[in-house]
Amino acid sequence: MREKYMKKILTIFAMLLVYTSVSMASAPFSEFKIGYQDPADAKAGYIFGLNIGRMIDESLSWSFEFNYFQKTYRKVTNVADIELPSGITPSQKELELQYKTYIIPLFLKLNLENQLGYKGPFFLRASGGLGWEMVWNSEDNYLTRIHSTRFYNGFGWEANLGVGIQISSSANLFVDGVYNGSKVKRNAKSNAEGLPTWEELDLSGFGIRIGVSIIGFGW
Secondary structure, three states: OHHHHHHHHHHHHHHHHHHHHHHHOOOEEEEEEEEEEOOOOOOOEEEEEEEEEEEOOOOEEEEEEEEEEEEEEEEEEEEEEOOOOOOOOOEEEEEEEEEEEEEEEEEEEEEEEEEOOOOOOEEEEEEEEEEEEEEEEEEEEOOOOEEEEEEEEEEEEEEEEEEEEEOOOOEEEEEEEEEEEEEEEEEEEEOOOOOEEEEEEEOOEEEEEEEEEEEOOOO
């Protein structure tokens, strides 16, 4: 019931953004980001993002943000050291276990930028977004010869607060603090007692992004 309610809110939010963009939007903009994210139930790692949208006025804009997170864990064992006549001693290694986690969050966002001081180069940034998050976790166990992939998905939200500096007439450099809130699920079913069960993965956590925003570049 909660997910159906949130999906309705997301649909209404999307329709409002589309209406606003058609009736009021002016210049397009694009943001390219790279940063660090620390999900609660996954290893921390680097995240890459693209945020594209349109200005509503000189401070307010709407956008669609695509993010990509990947983290790899490998268990490698040292089998033997090889001593060669040349005097070098390379090691022979074997890969026993490898996990790869891919996270793709998609958000519709509202963004606000306010200049600090009178015509100064610095400005304050804030934004919030609603969306959907997807997770693929692949396991390659070469000892047991088990190869499997788990897929999770669910509603998510994001809040950003940061500062920027104007580096040209159409480009800004920025640093944002980010909080991502999401719990994704899979394998929903009922157990032998008839109780609903599922697997849940908590992606909530803080992160940081740095990037560049270009006004007039986008769609």
